[in-house]
Amino acid sequence: xxxxxxxxxxxxxxxxxxxxxxxxxxxxxxxxxxxxxxxxxxxxxxxxxxxxxxxxxxxxxxxxxxxxxxxxxxxxxxxxxxxxxxxxxxxxxxxxxxxxxxxxxxxxxxxxxxxxxxxxxxxxxxxxxxxxxxxxxxxxxxxxxxxxxxxxxxxxxxxxxxxxxxxxxxxxxxxxxxxxxxxxxxxxxxxxxxxxxx
Numbered sequence: 001x002x003x004x005x006x007x008x009x010x011x012x013x014x015x016x017x018x019x020x021x022x023x024x025x026x027x028x029x030x031x032x033x034x035x036x037x038x039x040x041x042x043x044x045x046x047x048x049x050x051x052x053x054x055x056x057x058x059x060x061x062x063x064x065x066x067x068x069x070x071x072x073x074x075x076x077x078x079x080x081x082x083x084x085x086x087x088x089x090x091x092x093x094x095x096x097x098x099x100x101x102x103x104x105x106x107x108x109x110x111x112x113x114x115x116x117x118x119x120x121x122x123x124x125x126x127x128x129x130x131x132x133x134x135x136x137x138x139x140x141x142x143x144x145x146x147x148x149x150x151x152x153x154x155x156x157x158x159x160x161x162x163x164x165x166x167x168x169x170x171x172x173x174x175x176x177x178x179x180x181x182x183x184x185x186x187x188x189x190x191x192x193x194x195x196x197x198x
Contacts, residue, residue, distance in 0.1 A: 103134070
């Protein structure tokens with residue numbers, strides 16, 4: 001059974017914890033809790049949890065190199081565990097999707113996302129899976145670089161646990177059912193933002 005490498009993208013350290021840019025770390029924490037594991041440091045400059053998720057062998061990683069250098073630790077882990085790029089899932093924040101929407105795809109550009117740019121460069125391919133956690137565009141003229149390094153707004157934080165949980169469900173679906181079935185199950189046709197039950 002092929003092993004999966006799930007890479008949550010974010011910045012290490014308590015000052016970044018609640019940032020929009022750390023959505024990938026938030027999902028990784030939820031997945032670790034589902035695996036019943038605790039993150040431990042690995043020589044690849046990442047924290048990892050090794051085990052099973054939804055019955056599949058998985059290495060869950062949070063690179064400790066800061067976002068724009070995430071590719072180095074992720075590739076080192078892929079080499080160490082002999083994981084092909086087709087079995088890598090990057091979980092990341094996405095400005096071009098409204099808050100509340102979650103989408104999956106394989107390949108594509110980096111849309112100015114430094115973490116994806118670093119992964120693509122290190123793996124020398126764009127063909128890895130991505131779970132895109134919509135954070136929406138900044139209001140007014142706020143600089144996107146500033147926006148992603150701010151914490152989620154109070155109104156957003158109300159729905160955040162539901163969205164993180166839903167994102168973790170999507171990762172489980174990707175490793176058990178594949179991309180197409182996951183897209184069909186989790187975002188029908190128009191990819192509307194997911195609204196939590198009230």
